Amino acid sequence: MIKPVPPAILFILGAMLIPLLKGKLKQVYILLVPAVAFLDILYLTPGTSWVYNFLGYDLIFCKVDRLSLVVGYIFIIIGFLAILYSLHVKQDGQHIAAFLYVGSSLGVVFAGDLFSLFAFWEIMAVTSVFLIWFQRDKDSLDAGFRYILMHIFGGCALLAGIIIYTVSKGSINVAVMEPSPAYWFILVGFGLNTAFIPIHTWLPDAYPEGTITGSVFLSVFTTKTGVYALARCFSGAELVAYMGGIMAVYGVIFALLQNDARKLLAYHIVSQVGYMVAGVGIGTTLGVNGGIAHVFNHILYKALLFMSMGSVLYMTGKRKLTEMGGLAKFMPVTCVVFLIAALSISGVPGFNGFVSKGMVIASAVEAHMPILELMLILASVGTFLSFVKLGYFAFFAKNPEIRSKDPHINMQLAMALTAFLCVFIGLYPKILFDILPYSVVHYQPFSASHIFGVIQLFMLAGVAFILAKAMVVPHRATILDFDYFYRMGGRGLIWISTVPMSNFRSTLQVRFSRAMYIIVRLAKNPISILEIPTAYVYLRITKGLRYVSGYSSGETYNEGLYRRPIGVGVLMAIILLFAFALIYFIF
Amino acid sequence: MKKILKGLFILLAVLCIPIGFFIKHEHAVFFWHKIPSIEAIFGIIGALLLIVAAAILASFAQKKEDFYD
Numbered sequence: 001m002i003k004p005v006p007p008a009i010l011f012i013l014g015a016m017l018i019p020l021l022k023g024k025l026k027q028v029y030i031l032l033v034p035a036v037a038f039l040d041i042l043y044l045t046p047g048t049s050w051v052y053n054f055l056g057y058d059l060i061f062c063k064v065d066r067l068s069l070v071v072g073y074i075f076i077i078i079g080f081l082a083i084l085y086s087l088h089v090k091q092d093g094q095h096i097a098a099f100l101y102v103g104s105s106l107g108v109v110f111a112g113d114l115f116s117l118f119a120f121w122e123i124m125a126v127t128s129v130f131l132i133w134f135q136r137d138k139d140s141l142d143a144g145f146r147y148i149l150m151h152i153f154g155g156c157a158l159l160a161g162i163i164i165y166t167v168s169k170g171s172i173n174v175a176v177m178e179p180s181p182a183y184w185f186i187l188v189g190f191g192l193n194t195a196f197i198p199i200h201t202w203l204p205d206a207y208p209e210g211t212i213t214g215s216v217f218l219s220v221f222t223t224k225t226g227v228y229a230l231a232r233c234f235s236g237a238e239l240v241a242y243m244g245g246i247m248a249v250y251g252v253i254f255a256l257l258q259n260d261a262r263k264l265l266a267y268h269i270v271s272q273v274g275y276m277v278a279g280v281g282i283g284t285t286l287g288v289n290g291g292i293a294h295v296f297n298h299i300l301y302k303a304l305l306f307m308s309m310g311s312v313l314y315m316t317g318k319r320k321l322t323e324m325g326g327l328a329k330f331m332p333v334t335c336v337v338f339l340i341a342a343l344s345i346s347g348v349p350g351f352n353g354f355v356s357k358g359m360v361i362a363s364a365v366e367a368h369m370p371i372l373e374l375m376l377i378l379a380s381v382g383t384f385l386s387f388v389k390l391g392y393f394a395f396f397a398k399n400p401e402i403r404s405k406d407p408h409i410n411m412q413l414a415m416a417l418t419a420f421l422c423v424f425i426g427l428y429p430k431i432l433f434d435i436l437p438y439s440v441v442h443y444q445p446f447s448a449s450h451i452f453g454v455i456q457l458f459m460l461a462g463v464a465f466i467l468a469k470a471m472v473v474p475h476r477a478t479i480l481d482f483d484y485f486y487r488m489g490g491r492g493l494i495w496i497s498t499v500p501m502s503n504f505r506s507t508l509q510v511r512f513s514r515a516m517y518i519i520v521r522l523a524k525n526p527i528s529i530l531e532i533p534t535a536y537v538y539l540r541i542t543k544g545l546r547y548v549s550g551y552s553s554g555e556t557y558n559e560g561l562y563r564r565p566i567g568v569g570v571l572m573a574i575i576l577l578f579a580f581a582l583i584y585f586i587f
Numbered sequence: 588m589k590k591i592l593k594g595l596f597i598l599l600a601v602l603c604i605p606i607g608f609f610i611k612h613e614h615a616v617f618f619w620h621k622i623p624s625i626e627a628i629f630g631i632i633g634a635l636l637l638i639v640a641a642a643i644l645a646s647f648a649q650k651k652e653d654f655y656d
Contacts, residue, residue, distance in 0.1 A: 256641040257649070370617050381633035449612050453626040456607060459600035460630030466593055468638045478655065480648040487655060 004043040006050055006062040006110050007072060008120065010036060011079070011103025015096045027087050030095055034080035037106075041072050048112050057172050060112025067292065067437040071109050071228050074296045075102065077421075078220050078303050085307050085414035086213030097130035098217050105221040109228055113172045114162045117229070121158065121193075125151035128222060131214030132206050140209040146483075147206035150192065150199070158189025177233045187234060194226030194277060195270045196243055197250050201483035203270060204254070208262035208319070212310040215262060219306045220299050223269055227276045227295055231437075236283025241364075244278025245375035247271065252382030254481065256389070259320050259474040261309045264390055265302070268345065271379055272298050278376060279360040282367045286443060289436040290359030296432060297352040297425060301344035304418040308338040311407040311415070312394065318402075321390070321474040325399030333406045335395045337415040342387040344422040347380055349454060351426040355445045358454075362443065381461045388465050389472050498559075603627070 014033040021029050046069075050061035079102040089095065104127060107120030125148065132144040165182035166172050177183045192199045203223070210218050234240050251271025258264035276298065279291025311334045312327060313319050328335040344351035347358070357380060364372040406412055425432050433441040465472070521528055607624025615621045622628075 253637060253640050253644060256637060257645055365616050368616065373617070377629055378633045378637065381630060382637045385634055385637065447613055449610050452606055452610050456603055456624060456626040457630040459603050460627045461634040463597055463600045464631050464634030464638065466597065468635065471638050471642055476652050477649045478652055479645065480650060
C-alpha cells in the first residue's frame, strides 16, 4: 500500500505543474489536486511520520492528531471549493500562489516542530501577498507592501521566540508554552496572524484589495492557522481568552461603519476569529472544541460571504455599499447564498454558526468568565446588525441604475456547495462533533432556551436597527484604525531617512571627496597649495552670489537613484549568505 | 407595504418577549441567566450600545475617502 504523504506536499509540488497544462485539462487538474489531498488525509493515522534530522533536531512534517486532522479536513474542503470558484481565472500565477498558500497552511497544521512550522508560516505570508498584488492596481500594491511588512515583523517575532525557546528548553517540539521571554515573542508572532488588537490592521487593509478569487483564499487560511497555532501552544491562557473577547467587539464596531463590502467582511473576520481565540484561550474541553468548531464553520460561511461579495464586484464592478442596492432581483443565486452565509455568521438556529458560537459562549459561562460572556453576546448582536445592514444596502435598498446577472456557473456552483455545507452542519452538527479535538462533546445545541434566547436577541436587535437605521447608513469615508499610527510612523521614518539622513550623507560625501581631491592634487603638485586661498575666495564669492540670486542646485533624495545599488547589494548579501550556508551544511 | 412589514416585525419582536417567561435557562450560572427574557434586553440594549459606540468612533475617526493619499 502507498504510504500517505503530508498533504502540504501535494499542493506545493502540484503547483509546479500548473503552468505546463492548458485549457480544460488544467481545470480538471487543479480540481483533482485537492480531491487527491482529501483522499490522502483520510488515510493519515494519528502519530508522527516524515521525520528528518537537521542539525541534531528532528523536523516533523507530519504530526497527526485529532486537532490537526479537523483543521486539515476543512482546509482541503475549502481549498477545493475556492479553486472551483476561481476555475475561470486565466492567470496561472494566481492559481500557483493559491496552491502554495493552501499547501503551506497545511504544512503549518501538520508540522510537529517549531522550525518547519516557521518555514511554512513564512511561505504562507510570501505566497498570500501575491493574491493581493495580482489585482494589479496601486491600492493593492500598497496594501500588499503593508501586509508583507507586518507579516515580516510577526515572522521575526516568531523566529526570535523560537530561537529563545530552543536555546532555553533544548527542544523544538510544538507544545503548550509556559510564561518566559520566548512565550511573549511567540505570542506576538502567532497573534499577528490571528489579528490580535492592535496588530490586526493588515487584515482589513489588505483583504479588500485582493483579487476577487484571491480574497476567498485569504479569508480562510492566515487567521485560521493562527488560531490553530494558539490552540497548540496557548490553550488555557486567560489573557488570550480576553483578547478574543476584545477582538469580537472591536471588529463589529468597526464593521458597522464600513462602506466597502469586503472591508466590512474583513472586520468581521477579526470579530469572528475573536470567538475562536476566546474558546481556545478558555482552554477547557468545551472551549477548545467550540473554538475549533467555530474555525470549521467560520471558514465555510466567511468564504461564502467573500464569494458572494466577490461575485457582486465581478459582475457590477461595485465594491461600495453606497453604489450598490437592488441586486436581489438581478442576482438571485448570489442573494440566496449571501443570506445563508449571513444567517450562519449571525448564528441563527438551523445554520452552522449557531452551533459553534453557542459552544464558545457556553464555555465562557462554564469557566465562570462573566465579562467574556457579555462581550461575546454583544459581538453576536453586532454581527447580526452589520449583516442586516450589508444585506439591505447591497441587495434590497432601492437603486434604479443597477443592472447585473449571476456570475459564471463555476462560481455559482462553488457558492451553492458551500451554502449547502453551512446548512447541513447547522441541521446535523453531529457530523462536526464527531471529528472535534476532544472526542466527547457534552453540548446540546438545540435546547429550547438557547433557540428562543437567540431568536429574542436578534428580533430585538432588529427593532433597534429599524429605530436607529439612519445612524448606520453607509457613508463614503475612511475610518481610521490603529494603522494610522503605523502609517504616520512609517512616513516619519521615510522622511527622516530621505531628508535629514540623506542630507547628512551627501554633505559627508561631498566633504570627503573634496578633501580627497585636494590631497590628490597636492600629492601631484605640492606647489599648487598656493592656489588654495585664491580658490577659496572665488568659491565663497560665487556661493554668496548664488545665494543672493536664489539659485539652488536642487539636490533632493531621488528614490530611483538608489534602488539599483541597494537592491544589488542586498542580492549579493543574500547570495553570499546562501553560499556560506551551503558550504557550512555540506562540509 | 414596507410600513406594514416593519410594523409586523416590531409586533412579532414584542410578542416573543413573553415566551421567555415560560422557558427557563437550563444551567443558570450568573444572576442574569435567571431573569426571564434577558436575551431580549441584551438584544435591544446591546444593539443601541454598539450603534452609539460606532457613532462616537465615527465622530473622531471618520475622515475623507482619500485621507491617506
